[in-house]
Amino acid sequence: MTMADVARAAGVSVSTVSHVINDTRVVREQTRESVLQAIERTGYTHNTIARALVTASTRTIGLTIPVVTNPFFTDVVHAIETETSTASYTLLLVDSSDDPDHELRAVRALHGRRVDGMIIAPTSSAPGSALAYLAANSVPTVLVDRLASEDFDQVGPDNEEPTAALVQHFAELGHRRIGMVAGLPGLTTTKERLRGYRLGLARCELPYDAGLLVQGASQAEPARQAVHDLLARPNPPSALVVANNLMTIGALRALREAGKRVPDDVGLASFDDVEWADLISPRLTTMAPPRLELGRTAVQLLMCRLADPTRSPRTVRLEPTFIHRESCGCNPTRAGSPEPPAAREKP
Amino acid sequence: MTMADVARAAGVSVSTVSHVINDTRVVREQTRESVLQAIERTGYTHNTIARALVTASTRTIGLTIPVVTNPFFTDVVHAIETETSTASYTLLLVDSSDDPDHELRAVRALHGRRVDGMIIAPTSSAPGSALAYLAANSVPTVLVDRLASEDFDQVGPDNEEPTAALVQHFAELGHRRIGMVAGLPGLTTTKERLRGYRLGLARCELPYDAGLLVQGASQAEPARQAVHDLLARPNPPSALVVANNLMTIGALRALREAGKRVPDDVGLASFDDVEWADLISPRLTTMAPPRLELGRTAVQLLMCRLADPTRSPRTVRLEPTFIHRESCGCNPTRAGSPEPPAAREKP
């Protein structure tokens, strides 16, 4: 069932078949009909890869994210999926496992498949990394979430100011020892949120104390361990800023294990929101990056670049929104809270 | 940077280049070296699609899931990703939005890209659906989670017995009015879990009462609405079986809004586990399907089918595990519970 078969069945040439399929030159109505029927009859399905070979375009975009199980990224992926599919592109998704080698392999595979462009939440920007490869092969690329290099189009949340705001919030509540659970070292988001942490401290004239800082590897279990250790230290924090959603799970577990009550014993606020933030008690105060917007913007940047590969790269920062609930120790007024109606009531 | 360029640079023919790349016939060590160098020098990257055209194999498998934001499916996807990538396949992922039309389009796109096989969590099995298309074009396919047709290889959790077990558990606790929040009508999982619900009732000699049953569309917000309505009915249930993870979120919100305490006012147990089941109070009793195993098995089934396209289709059922926590109204012993250590302590 190739185009040749269809052509034979319709008594025309392959070029005519191609033209009716792509609507790329005028064909007599009668002929078009018979071709359409022949397609129907033979059950022909277009071979996109043969087409790609000659047109040098696959209408496919490659997507590389660290972990497909992180709700933050799945929301981003979802937005990207929706946006690309309305532009009639298909997504090629690969999981980089937050490992530079794996990531490079993924990017290679994607490029080998001649994706038209790539969106990637980069794990590393070291030389010899996926990013270097992409630059070397001048693949149209946009970075998402982790803003690793101004040489690419990129979109991510603002990290520094919002994290500082979280710290300042705690300080205003009277906390003097504000701890932080930081993410995987090397990620730009980790660096920026850490910088925000220190910025917040400085603004409130609180000393930076390395003893209040732990590293949670951006994941739940390492974060649990880290917070566990943190709480065992001589002079533990009275408030905790957690740098992402997954680590928040770990932090909550560690706090419970240690018998600490939130927010009475330890105040808690996290960067990135979670679906169940309003289901636990106390409800979680978070700083929520606009996940969907992030994905949408990434696609838009990519489309712009595909349209004009020569334009100079843009960096877009999107503002997170502060979702003020109770784990910080406040009991914010319900009215005007950005909570959905479902979450307005206290359990 | 095509193979021809490399050949020229190395002073050999394209066939030799191809053979050293694919290691598909003996090449003098010296020649191989110079080809390898030429590849390095020219920055050549293999064109997978050109190769696919001639070998008629893309080493790509297509994956269609309803919603990429549902943690159940992302775990499945993750397992599939891991498993396929170790077999050096790449994944083409599309979101069907749980919409038959969208699904059919997705499947068409995937087939047009000549994926070697497909894994799909089908939305519909109606004639004219994606499944019909796949059968008609004899695309190697395996169904995952939703077991829609014995004509395909398929793997899903056992739904009926485990759901019945949940009902029986409540009955043993003395509940007489056990309600259910069912999923999207039309899904096989919905049907099976409903059947399990009725089976459980029958076994405990409890009457089936349509007034205890609501439909939550497999999603959080509709489920919240549904449970809201359910609780407003004259004689509301004292226990609730929720048919999936997302709807559990909705149910919890509705219960809180109605001022019902779990498990004192209403017992709760859900089919499918959630990450934060141990973080809320009371901790959630769930029936957890083996998500990773589901994904892994799907890939294995597909690999078998690719190896031997003629074998007759197999259906695999995997047993969920009962995770006995507290929302059912019990205070199960901690020892021997399948909970991770992190979750053993009560807040």
Place this chain on the structure above:
DNA sequence: AGCGCTCGCGCAAACGCTTGCGCATCCTTG
């Protein structure tokens, strides 16, 4: 009737790779 247009379509050359076939060259052996 002849000219030039328009209209509709077919021919065949790519696209970048794989692979069966066959030709040198060199080594082994009787």
Place this chain on the structure above:
DNA sequence: CAAGGATGCGCAAGCGTTTGCGCGAGCGCT
């Protein structure tokens, strides 16, 4: 030293499309 067998490689025919070029038929005009 001739013959046969390895060994190492090139040639060219595809794979299923797209697309520039060009040709024939039909039409309106003078």
